[in-house]
Amino acid sequence: MGSVKAELLRLWKWPATWVLIGVWLVMTLTFGYVFNYLALNGGTNTRSMSQQQLISAMQPENVGAAVVRGLPMFGGAIILVLAALAVGSGYGWGTWKTTLTAGPRRVSAMAGTLGALGIVVVLLVALTFVVNLGASITVASLEGWDWSLPGLGVFKALGASLLIAAMWTGFGVFLGVVTKGPALAVGLGLMWAIVTENLLRGVGSLLGPVESLTKVLPGGSAGNLAGAVGGSGAPGVLTDLSGTTAALFLLGYVVVFVGAATFLKVRRDLV
Amino acid sequence: MIVTTEKLTKRYGDRAVVDEVSLSVRRGEVYGFLGPNGAGKTTTIRMLLGLVKPTSGSARVLGEAPGTPRALLKVGSLIEGPGFYPYLSGRDNLRVHAARRGVGKTGVEAALEQVDLVGAAGEKFRRYSLGMKQRLGVAAALLGQPELLILDEPTNGLDPAGMADMRDLVRALAAQGQTVLLSSHLLGEVEEICDRVGVIAQGRLIAESTVEQLRGDSQLLIRADPLEKAHVLIEGSTVHGDALHVREKDAGVLVRVLVAADVDVREVRPLRRTLEEVFFEMTGAA
Ligand SMILES: Nc1ncnc2c1ncn2[C@@H]1O[C@H](COP(=O)(O)OP(=O)(O)OP(=O)(O)O)[C@@H](O)[C@H]1O
Ligand SMILES: [Mg+2]
Numbered sequence: 186m187g188s189v190k191a192e193l194l195r196l197w198k199w200p201a202t203w204v205l206i207g208v209w210l211v212m213t214l215t216f217g218y219v220f221n222y223l224a225l226n227g228g229t230n231t232r233s234m235s236q237q238q239l240i241s242a243m244q245p246e247n248v249g250a251a252v253v254r255g256l257p258m259f260g261g262a263i264i265l266v267l268a269a270l271a272v273g274s275g276y277g278w279g280t281w282k283t284t285l286t287a288g289p290r291r292v293s294a295m296a297g298t299l300g301a302l303g304i305v306v307v308l309l310v311a312l313t314f315v316v317n318l319g320a321s322i323t324v325a326s327l328e329g330w331d332w333s334l335p336g337l338g339v340f341k342a343l344g345a346s347l348l349i350a351a352m353w354t355g356f357g358v359f360l361g362v363v364t365k366g367p368a369l370a371v372g373l374g375l376m377w378a379i380v381t382e383n384l385l386r387g388v389g390s391l392l393g394p395v396e397s398l399t400k401v402l403p404g405g406s407a408g409n410l411a412g413a414v415g416g417s418g419a420p421g422v423l424t425d426l427s428g429t430t431a432a433l434f435l436l437g438y439v440v441v442f443v444g445a446a447t448f449l450k451v452r453r454d455l456v
Numbered sequence: 457m458i459v460t461t462e463k464l465t466k467r468y469g470d471r472a473v474v475d476e477v478s479l480s481v482r483r484g485e486v487y488g489f490l491g492p493n494g495a496g497k498t499t500t501i502r503m504l505l506g507l508v509k510p511t512s513g514s515a516r517v518l519g520e521a522p523g524t525p526r527a528l529l530k531v532g533s534l535i536e537g538p539g540f541y542p543y544l545s546g547r548d549n550l551r552v553h554a555a556r557r558g559v560g561k562t563g564v565e566a567a568l569e570q571v572d573l574v575g576a577a578g579e580k581f582r583r584y585s586l587g588m589k590q591r592l593g594v595a596a597a598l599l600g601q602p603e604l605l606i607l608d609e610p611t612n613g614l615d616p617a618g619m620a621d622m623r624d625l626v627r628a629l630a631a632q633g634q635t636v637l638l639s640s641h642l643l644g645e646v647e648e649i650c651d652r653v654g655v656i657a658q659g660r661l662i663a664e665s666t667v668e669q670l671r672g673d674s675q676l677l678i679r680a681d682p683l684e685k686a687h688v689l690i691e692g693s694t695v696h697g698d699a700l701h702v703r704e705k706d707a708g709v710l711v712r713v714l715v716a717a718d719v720d721v722r723e724v725r726p727l728r729r730t731l732e733e734v735f736f737e738m739t740g741a742a
Contacts, residue, residue, distance in 0.1 A: 191555035195541050198548060279539025283596065286505045287556035288529040294556070454508040 188289050188297020189304075196301050201270055206309050209263045210316050213255050216419075218243060218320040225328075240328075242418060245321040246335045249342025250415040252313050256346055257407035258421030261353040262378040264309065268302055268357025269374050272446075273367035282455060291451045299358065299443060306350045314343060338415075345414040345432070349407040352435045353378070355442030356403055362446040378404055400425045406434035458483050458604050458635050459504060463513035466499050474499050475659035476513065481604070481637050481652075486630045488650030488667070489639040496659040497639040498536050501608050504637075505533055518603055529557065532602035534610060538593030542582035546573055546592045549581055550599065559600045567595040571625065587618035594625065605629065605636045611645060623649050643734065647671070655738060662738045670734065675701050678710065679723040686719050701727060 196202050225239050241247060256264075275281040284294050318335075325332035356377075360370035382404040389396030399405050400423070408421045413428030426434075459481035466474040474496040481487040491497050502508040504515055506523015520527035540549040550564045568574045571591040576584070584592065590610060597605055607626070611619040626636060626649050640646050646653055646667065653670050655663040663670060678693070678700040680686035686700060687693055690710060693702040704710060707724050714721050 187555045187558055191552045194548070194555065195544060195552045198544055199541070200543060278541060279537065280541055281539070282507065282535060283539040283553060284556060285507060286528055286531075286533050286535070287553055288525050288558065289556060290525055297556075454502075456502065456508060 186297070186300075188293050189300040190297075191284075192297045192301035193304060196271060196305050199271075202267065202305060205263050205267045206305075206312065209260055209309065210312060212259060212263075213251075213313055214316060214320055217251050217255070217317060218324055222324055238418070240330065243321055243324045244330070245318060245325055245332045247415070248314065248318045248321050248335050249339035250417065251317045251321065252310070253342045253346045253349070253411045253414055254416030254419035254422050255313070256310075256349045256353075257404060257411045257416075257423075258378060258419070260313070261349060261404065261407055261421075262375055264306055264350050264353040265357040265360075265374040265378055266371050267305070268354045269361045269370035270357075270367045271302060272298065272358050272361030273364060273370040275361075276365045277367065285455055292447065295447045295450045299447075302354055302358065303351070306354050307347065310343065310346050310350050313346075342414045342416070345410050345428070348432060348435050348439075349410060352403055352407060352438045352442070355439045355446070359442040359446045362449050401434050403435075403438050406431045406438065410435060457481070457516075459487075459515070459517055459637060461500075461504075461513065461515040464500065464503060464510050464515050465512045466496075466503060466508060467511045472511075472659050474503070474510075477656065477659070477661045478513075479654045479661055479664055481635065483635055484633055485651040486626065486636045486638060486649055488646035488653040489637060489656065490641070490643065490646050490653050491639070491656035492641050495641075495656045497641075497656060498608055500656070501533070501535055501606055501637075501639060504606065505531065505535065507535075529600065530603045531606060532597030532599065532604070533606040533608075534590075534593040534597045535606070535608045537612070538589050538596070540581045540589070540592065540596075543580060545578050545580055546584065546588070546595075547577040549592065550577075550596060553596045554599050557600045563599055563601075567598045570598055571595040586613050587615070587621065590614060590618070590622065591625075594622075598629075603635060605634055607636065607638045609639055609641070611640070611642070619645070655734075657738070675703050675727040676707055676710065677701055677723070677725055677727040678714075678721070680714055681720040681722060685717065686714055689713055689717055689719065699723075 221239050221243055225236065242251065285291060322332070357370070357374055360374050361367065364370045364373065382399060382402055385395060385399045389399045400409060404421060405423060408423035409426035409431035410428055411422045412424035413431060416422045457480050461477055461479050463476040463478055464474060465472060465476055477500055489497050499508060503510050504517055504522050506528070515522050517527045518530045541552070544552065547564065547568065550567060554560070554564050568577050571594050573588065573591055573595060576588055581589065581592065594607065594610065597607065611622045614622060623645065626638060630636060638650065650667055652666050654661055655670065678686065679698060683695065683698065683700065687695055690700060690702055693700040711721050711724060
């Protein structure tokens with residue numbers, strides 16, 4: 186498992202890893218707590234969220250939902266960018282050439298990359314949880330609410346978060362390998378995660394078949410899983426599918442993306 | 457044999473970029489893989505490392521199929537410039553590579569030592585000069601004491617001092633018995649450090665021999681006055697402009713003959729055939 190160690194070492198010391206994780210944590214704090222807190226305390230509450238909903242969203246016991254709702258779209262986009270950059274930039278830097286001539290077979294090299302990315306993404310989800318939990322406890326204490334720690338249900342939300350994160354990671358890896366570079370991979374990935382699926386959902390309201398399709402696309406499945414485990418009130422969260430169905434689709438995407446990327450990596454000439 | 461290829465061929469479309477190349481590298485030698493830009497050197501080397509699959513033909517590296525762990529772990533390579541993470545230090549880059557190769561910390565330090573990069577090992581790769589980058593590439597290739605070192609144009613882009621450093625490094629490695637396969641488009645470089653040479657042009661291996669044989673019988677250039685008289689005196693000489701060319705190694709004998717016949721000798725020097733000339737001759741003959 187020298188390949189995992191090697192890849193982890195280089196991801197760990199990569200500024201981009203920490204910049205992206207940092208940006209995500211700031212985003213989740215800002216949109217999950219800072220704005221809600223301000224809205225609760227004297228901001229003109231123009232949005233449809235009632236006071237009660239705002240309080241509920243920030244309660245420590247609902248931290249699982251707070252973690253998972255950010256991942257279908259914006260969190261997913263950040264994870265996708267991280268994976269696409271990590272894999273795609275190796276072509277331009279020539280590091281894939283170095284990696285594939287180091288010794289381990291290509292499957293192992295690829296497994297090392299996936300394993301290390303997996304560890305980084307698990308860390309990202311764990312940090313999101315810790316930061317959200319800290320923020321929710323801070324808000325609850327400041328406001329003097331009666332609060333309690335989340336119950337065991339939180340693991341369901343965290344499991345869903347990990348599955349959603351895994352899908353976006355696989356998507357990013359796939360794009361990085363297919364486009365053999367960071368720029369196109371990131372561009373296409375962001376376009377897909379933030380623009381294309383939303384446009385399709387817009388079309389879907391007019392055309393039935395497109396609508397059913399959008400539910401099971403990568404972002405759609407992620408949104409539905411997030412909705413099924415209690416996430417709500419964030420862009421990209423949907424409630425059109427059961428949690429199990431959405432989870433199965435996500436699992437399918439992980440297998441397809443990772444499988445296709447590995448297949449290409451193993452079979453294709455590296456020039 | 458450390459490397460053998462049998463009619464190794466790579467086609468892109470209908471163009472054979474490497475065309476039935478059969479070469480062999482022996483243990484302990486520095487093998488020069490010589491050819492002009494676009495001849496197919498890098499493509500051949502990529503096939504030896506399993507980065508590119510041959511269209512047809514086969515290759516063996518240390519008795520193993522190219523690209524397998526058993527082959528790769530015994531080969532250190534630097535292909536078309538070093539491939540490192542720009543944001544990592546030289547040392548960290550080697551550590552990453554060492555982890556993949558199963559080499560420990562001491563191996564990393566030893567490799568840094570060998571290429572004289574210990575002082576700059578903590579600096580980011582991005583900030584390295586071209587020469588330092590290239591040396592780090594060699595250091596990575598040296599990790600794990602490979603039986604074969606494959607260096608693809610290791611002096612490419614280096615200034616004369618950097619080139620000399622790199623050649624010294626290769627010579628030092630060769631002196632320790634290291635087998636090296638080195639590609640180059642510079643005849644002078646190959647002549648200086650290689651034992652045997654394979655010449656490739658337009659994808660075909662047009663010669664494989666020792667450096668001596670490649671250079672062929674050396675010629676002498678003679679400028680003398682009167683030239684006509686010298687031409688008559690020296691058997692087999694040919695007139696090229698205001699000079700004579702002659703296939704003869706012993707300049708002393710010729711000069712004595714000319715001086716004895718009262719011919720003024722203005723210049724006698726070995727006629728260095730340029731790579732271009734060698735190529736023209738070889739491709740013309742083929
Ligand atoms: N992936 C590819 N697709 C098409 N043609 C290619 C590909 N890779 C290399 N070639 C062509 O193959 C030929 C040989 O390339 P190669 O890089 O092996 O030459 P080289 O001898 O290493 O040259 P140089 O001295 O410039 O490095 C070139 O004409 C190049 O354009
Ligand atoms: Mg080349």
